[in-house]
Amino acid sequence: MLLDAHLILAGFRSYATYRAATxxxxxxxxxxxxxxxxxxxxxxxxxxDIGGYSTTDALAYVWxxxxxxxxxxxxxxxELALRIESGDIAxxxxxxxxxxxxxxxxxxxxxxxxxxxxxxxxxxxxxxxxDVTVPPDVWQWMSFVVSVALAVWISFGLRFIVxxxxxxxxxxxxxxxxxxxxxxxxxxxxxxxxxxxHWARVVMHALPWAGTTQAPIDVFLGKASGPSGIATIGxxxxxxxxxxxxxxxxxxxxxxxxxxxxx
Amino acid sequence: MSVQAEVSASWRAYRHLIGASVRAQMQFRTSLFMQMVAxxxxxxxxxxxxxxxxxxxxxxxxxxxxxxxxxxGASGIGFGLCDMAIGSIERTGELVRxxxxxxxxxxxxxxxxxxxxxxxxxxxxxxxxxxxxxxVVASARVGIEFNVRNVVLIVVMIFGGTAIFAAVFLxxxxxxxxxxxxxxxxxxxxxxxxYLTSFPLPVFSGWLRRLLAYVxxxxxxxxxPALAILNKPDELGIPAFLRYASPAVAAIVFLAAYGFxxxxxxxxxxxxx
Numbered sequence: 121m122l123l124d125a126h127l128i129l130a131g132f133r134s135y136a137t138y139r140a141a142t143x144x145x146x147x148x149x150x151x152x153x154x155x156x157x158x159x160x161x162x163x164x165x166x167x168x169d170i171g172g173y174s175t176t177d178a179l180a181y182v183w184x185x186x187x188x189x190x191x192x193x194x195x196x197x198x199e200l201a202l203r204i205e206s207g208d209i210a211x212x213x214x215x216x217x218x219x220x221x222x223x224x225x226x227x228x229x230x231x232x233x234x235x236x237x238x239x240x241x242x243x244x245x246x247x248x249x250x251d252v253t254v255p256p257d258v259w260q261w262m263s264f265v266v267s268v269a270l271a272v273w274i275s276f277g278l279r280f281i282v283x284x285x286x287x288x289x290x291x292x293x294x295x296x297x298x299x300x301x302x303x304x305x306x307x308x309x310x311x312x313x314x315x316x317x318h319w320a321r322v323v324m325h326a327l328p329w330a331g332t333t334q335a336p337i338d339v340f341l342g343k344a345s346g347p348s349g350i351a352t353i354g355x356x357x358x359x360x361x362x363x364x365x366x367x368x369x370x371x372x373x374x375x376x377x378x379x380x381x382x383x
Numbered sequence: 384m385s386v387q388a389e390v391s392a393s394w395r396a397y398r399h400l401i402g403a404s405v406r407a408q409m410q411f412r413t414s415l416f417m418q419m420v421a422x423x424x425x426x427x428x429x430x431x432x433x434x435x436x437x438x439x440x441x442x443x444x445x446x447x448x449x450x451x452x453x454x455x456g457a458s459g460i461g462f463g464l465c466d467m468a469i470g471s472i473e474r475t476g477e478l479v480r481x482x483x484x485x486x487x488x489x490x491x492x493x494x495x496x497x498x499x500x501x502x503x504x505x506x507x508x509x510x511x512x513x514x515x516x517x518x519v520v521a522s523a524r525v526g527i528e529f530n531v532r533n534v535v536l537i538v539v540m541i542f543g544g545t546a547i548f549a550a551v552f553l554x555x556x557x558x559x560x561x562x563x564x565x566x567x568x569x570x571x572x573x574x575x576x577x578y579l580t581s582f583p584l585p586v587f588s589g590w591l592r593r594l595l596a597y598v599x600x601x602x603x604x605x606x607x608p609a610l611a612i613l614n615k616p617d618e619l620g621i622p623a624f625l626r627y628a629s630p631a632v633a634a635i636v637f638l639a640a641y642g643f644x645x646x647x648x649x650x651x652x653x654x655x656x
Contacts, residue, residue, distance in 0.1 A: 144567035297421035
């Protein structure tokens with residue numbers, strides 16, 4: 121546990137060094153928040169509620185997703201893939217710590233740092249400037265926090281598997297791009313899942329990507345509360361665990377298969 | 384050297400660099416093809432957003448689905464062409480941070496040509512193809528007459544958009560001479576700009592519209608020329624002659640951005656040590 125705490129702190133610190141990048145990323149997330157918010161608002165004002173989203177729900181949705189981008193960081197993560205590509209993974213495997221545990225702890229550190237500025241920043245801007253839906257009680261806030269933590273776990277589980285791809289494919293770019301497209305489309309980031317046609321909703325809710333974005337937002341907005349809230353968080357936990365186990369097996373299989381090139 | 388000779392020499396150098404970059408990428412055909420498909424899919428997700436919205440309403444403001452698709456397509460082609468032609472200028476921040484910009488300055492071609500020509504992302508053809516497909520279908524459905532005026536206006540809209548987006552890319556790259564490590568700020572204006580121009584301008588309001596549509600003149604990329612082509616009234620009361628002003632605006636902002644870039648290059652002090 122102490123080791124994990126150290127790793128989490130190390131992850132936090134190493135991301136905290138890129139201050140200019142953090143501010144620049146924050147700026148971009150906020151600008152996109154205004155743009156996306158304007159479009160959803162225009163649509164709802166014209167159509168009335170869409171998929172059960174009022175204007176205050178939609179604005180909360182937009183600013184929360186803009187805040188979640190850097191926290192779940194589901195796009196473009198390739199640190200592990202780069203170590204496999206370069207052969208540095210061989211050094212990692214000789215260390216007295218399991219790589220999956222190492223990267224997971226580091227990722228929670230990264231997420232914690234991201235939450236401090238890039239997570240809270242856009243949410244603060246949106247929630248101060250606009251009339252948004254806010255959870256009515258402490259329970260809902262606490263469920264939201266749990267749901268966000270699980271979202272990071274699921275996101276890590278997906279990214280860990282994608283990053284192992286170069287062991288078999290010798291290239292990570294293809295797998296990463298496919299993962300990016302799926303994450304954008306299926307997570308509820310592009311549009312609330314409730315806005316999609318029925319058949320798409322069923323598919324999207326069942327897959328793990330929804331657990332990274334739509335699930336915490338459903339919990340926040342009270343669209344998943346009581347039994348459905350427990351089901352939503354339970355499904356997140358199940359996906360987090362399933363992906364972790366899959367990652368475990370992939371790592372074991374990959375370690376057997378791994379050939380590091382060069383002398 | 385006269386300005387004209389300088390421009391034509393730069394153009395020749397740029398063509399050579401691009402040619403080399405294209406030949407290099409053609410060596411890995413399968414990989415290139417997969418990246419094109421991926422680029423196409425990524426652009427398509429933006430269009431899915433449009434489709435999902437219009438699943439719930441017939442009109443957004445006084446814009447129908449096909450009309451928005453027309454905007455989306457025009458904006459996507461212009462942005463894609465620009466991104467392909469000079470997108471590698473996004474690397475400027477990295478070059479400044481590492482000091483590699485030194486070697487760029489030693490080369491016998493201009494800094495802009497050297498960086499912009501260094502890595503033309505052929506994969507963007509995939510995204511451009513997706514936007515072009517939407518544009519063609521939307522143009523056919525929206526019922527525009529294909530007379531000389533409209534064809535000229537369409538060509539002007541697309542290349543005007545390309546040039547305005549190029550100015551935005553160039554200006555945001557130039558900022559990085561002063562703000563090292565802040566390259567993501569550019570994304571707000573480039574990708575954010577493309578997002579904005581895919582939708583009718585009246586959707587956005589207040590300072591956001593003033594800043595991105597008029598100060599950064601993204602209104603001239605798709606919205607204003609599209610009003611002229613589609614013969615639509617404008618809710619914003621923008622003077623009608625501005626619908627035809629894209630080429631002039633594009634030329635002005637591109638030159639201004641180039642001047643800003645030159646200023647940035649002069650400000651560059653290498654990394655020391």
